[in-house]
Amino acid sequence: MSIENTQAILTSHSVTITDIKAAQQRLLGIVHHTPVITSSSVNERTQSQVFFKCENFQRTGAFKFRGAYNALTQLSTEQKKTGVITYSSGNHGQAIALGGKLLNIPTTVVMPEDAPPVKQTATRAYGAEVILYNRQTTNREELTKGLAHERQLTLIPPYDHPHVIAGQGTTALELIQEVGELDLLLVCCGGGGLISGCAIATKALLPNCRVIGVEPELADDATRSFYSKTLQTVHNPNTIADGARTPSLGKITFPLVLEYVDDMVTVSESAIIRTMLFLWERLKIVIEPTGVLAAAALLEGVITAPGAKIGVIISGGNVDLSQIGELLTTRYYSR
Structure with a gap:
């Protein structure tokens, strides 16, 4: 789909x-x-x-872990196998990463370069691939949608879902x-x-x-x-x-x-x-x-x-x- x-x-x-x-x-x-x-x-x-x-x-x-985990649990078997992607300033990214780790779902998180280092570090520690971007020059939604299409990943946005x-x-x-x-x-x-x-x-x-x-x-x-x-x-x-x-x-x-x-x-x-x-x-x-x-x-x-x-x-x-x-x-x- x-x-x-x-x-x-x-x-x-x-x-x-x-x-x-x-x-x-x-x-x-x-x-x-x-x-x-x-x-x-x-x-x-x-x-x-x-x-x-x-x-x-x-x-x-x-609080982000609540919504991220609820969304991840309702993916199809194929979607869970292929993996998910999201964009986040930090907290949703960490939530998706941990939820993916618990449910054995590969995760990718697009984060701004100036996101707090503590949030970047935690997201990687939970097992996600972190892709950084420049907030001044890059539209995160467009970047993430492009990566989702290219890699056939399911997009779980941070709030509009x-x-x-x-x-x-x-x-x-x-x-x-x-x-x-x-x-x-x-x-x-x-x-x-x-x-x-x-x-x-x-x-x-x-x-x-x-x-x-x-x-x-x-x-x-x-x-x-x-x-x-x-x-x-x-x-x-x-x-x-x-x-x-x-x-x-x-x-x-x-x-x-x-x-x-x-x-x-x-x-x-x-x-x-x-x-x-x-x-x-x-x-x-x-x-x-x-x-x-x-x-x-x-x-x-x-x-x-x-x-x-x-x-x-x-x-x-x-x-x-x-x-x-x-x-x-x-x-x-x-x-």
Whole structure:
């Protein structure tokens, strides 16, 4: 089956709570049931009750393993034998690589040359072939599709795929099953796979819970798309939140965001860094810049909801510790 026909079939499918619950069963015993952490200092600061769903403790250090593994398990025998390819700034690539290793599926990951070294190293360590490209001169989607056609590999994109979206939705499903009612759920947004899946799960279980997406000011394509109702793009945004450097929402995720998400907001680079360091200090856990986007909106006062019960998805923890000094001296950072 050609890539074009496969994409057409995928686009025609919607994602439902049934798909997300089926994904949860598929992932049972494979993914980590990640912890939910609370902090009295955070509750005091926000005047609300906050529950952090810590996907930085997930396998490969991010929520991406949920969607990648769910998609890989549903490939045909022939597709598994031939292998898969994806493009990723790091976390999805690691997830595909580990999933492929567990399922004995050959994997190839197209990554930008400036992807954090820790993510490149981990992806190779899980057994994937890593192909690097220059973000300034190369379109990663076109490069990957060309390689997929040339090598007859199955493309599993990082967010615009119903099986990936369903897998990511298990993050919110787990959170709600553990803590019960929520008034508000805050989720980071790059290509929209996580927020789409989480919003679908949340609206099915808690119809009155508001779902708000958060992205960097420097990569605000999803926010602009949400308000204009027209798909917007951003070219190679220079944000420290590398997981949110996607050019736009996808053909599948864009309509899902419009249907299920209640609002979209942005946070500054300095807010991202301040929040990351604050959570390192107070929660005693390592979180990457993209991973703190949702928390930054709450802790920096972009979103206020006194007295509310709030879920916050911490999406990942794959930060390159050797670059912390650089982050602290960046022009974006201020206490």
